[in-house]
Each structure stands twice: as C-alpha cells, then as structure tokens.
Amino acid sequence: MQSVAPIQLIRHRSGAPGLRLGLGPDLRPVGALDQLQRLLERNSFWARGRSHAALRAMLRGSAAAVSVWQGRQLVGFGRASSDGLFRAVLWDVVVDEEHQGRGLGRRIVATLLEHPRLRRVERVYLMTSNSAGFYQQLGFETVSSQQLMLKQQTSG
Numbered sequence: 439m440q441s442v443a444p445i446q447l448i449r450h451r452s453g454a455p456g457l458r459l460g461l462g463p464d465l466r467p468v469g470a471l472d473q474l475q476r477l478l479e480r481n482s483f484w485a486r487g488r489s490h491a492a493l494r495a496m497l498r499g500s501a502a503a504v505s506v507w508q509g510r511q512l513v514g515f516g517r518a519s520s521d522g523l524f525r526a527v528l529w530d531v532v533v534d535e536e537h538q539g540r541g542l543g544r545r546i547v548a549t550l551l552e553h554p555r556l557r558r559v560e561r562v563y564l565m566t567s568n569s570a571g572f573y574q575q576l577g578f579e580t581v582s583s584q585q586l587m588l589k590q591q592t593s594g
C-alpha cells in the first residue's frame with residue numbers, strides 16, 4: 439500500500455518570498471504559484487482568474503501567509519494584511535475540497551493569528567459569505583453595529 443505523505447503547515451515571512459519563487463516544503467521548487475492559482479480556482483468563487491503576476495503582487499503585499507502541503511501538493515492557503523498593532527484582515531482562507539473537514543482550516547487561521555505581524559493586533563476582521571459558522575467556532579463574532587462598505591475600483 440502506498441503511504442500518504444504527512445501534512446505540513448508553512449508560516450511564511452511577510453511577503454511570502456518562497457511562494458513567490460514557486461517553492462514549497464524544504465524550499466524545493468514545486469510550482470507553488472501554479473498550485474496556488476489552481477487551489478483558488480477550484481475552491482473559491484472570489485479569487486478566480488488571478489494571474490501569476492497578480493498572485494505575486496498579492497503575496498508581496500501580504501503581512502502574513504500560510505500554506506499547507508501534503509508532500510509536494512498545495513492543499514491549503516490563507517493570508518492576512520496587518521499594521522502589526524491595531525488592525526488586521528484575513529483573506530483567501532481556502533482548503534482543497536478533498537482535505538476539508540479535517541481541521542486544516544482551523545490550523546490555517548490559528549497559524550495566521552499567531553504570526554508575529556498579527557499576534558499583538560487589537561482587532562482582526564474578515565469577510566465571509568458562507569463560512570460564518572466556521573469562524574464563529576474560532577472566536578469571531580458577527581458585527582451588527584458596523585456596515586461593510588465597498589468601493590469597487592476594478593472588475594476584480
């Protein structure tokens with residue numbers, strides 16, 4: 439019987455230089471950007487159609503990023519923006535459908551919250567359309583005293 443590779447979480451430095459270079463666990467080249475693009479295409483509705491160049495810019499501009507690997511396969515991702523002290527926002531938390539329901543989403547969020555750029559931040563925000571229950575289990579609350587405001591600047 440073929441053995442299943444263990445799951446490995448990587449907490450990236452701000453800007454995730456390794457992922458931008460296409461590296462995976464043990465800093466080996468695994469086409470990480472290609473894999474990230476496919477993961478988002480397959481498992482999100484909001485982050486489809488992002489080019490390599492756009493993903494690179496997105497990672498460069500992220501305060502924290504976490505990737506999850508089974509062997510050389512990317513099976514989960516999450517990222518955050520943060521000022522390091524007052525406010526942070528979680529973005530693009532995704533677990534590949536074949537790996538959902540095994541606690542990986544919870545580990546991604548926990549690892550982002552423990553990241554040096556997030557762990558002292560006063561308030562952490564996020565937006566979700568269909569996973570509020572998931573985030574409630576992790577201590578997030580629905581806010582009714584504030585409104586989500588949006589200015590659409592491009593078609594993305």
Ligand SMILES: CC(C)(COP(=O)(O)OP(=O)(O)OC[C@H]1O[C@@H](n2cnc3c(N)ncnc32)[C@H](O)[C@@H]1OP(=O)(O)O)[C@@H](O)C(=O)NCCC(=O)NCCS
Pocket residue numbers: 481482530531532533534537538539540541542543544545565566567568569570571572573575
């Ligand atoms: C939402 C998502 C990240 C959760 O990841 P996951 O690895 O499947 O979640 P976990 O296994 O860590 O689940 C932790 C808990 O949350 C619950 N949960 C998971 N997804 C949920 C959802 N959409 N709504 C309510 N509860 C959910 C699980 O049942 C589990 O509860 P338990 O501990 O009582 O069993 C994953 O399902 C996903 O990628 N979905 C598609 C993309 C998406 O919608 N992302 C959210 C962006 S805002």
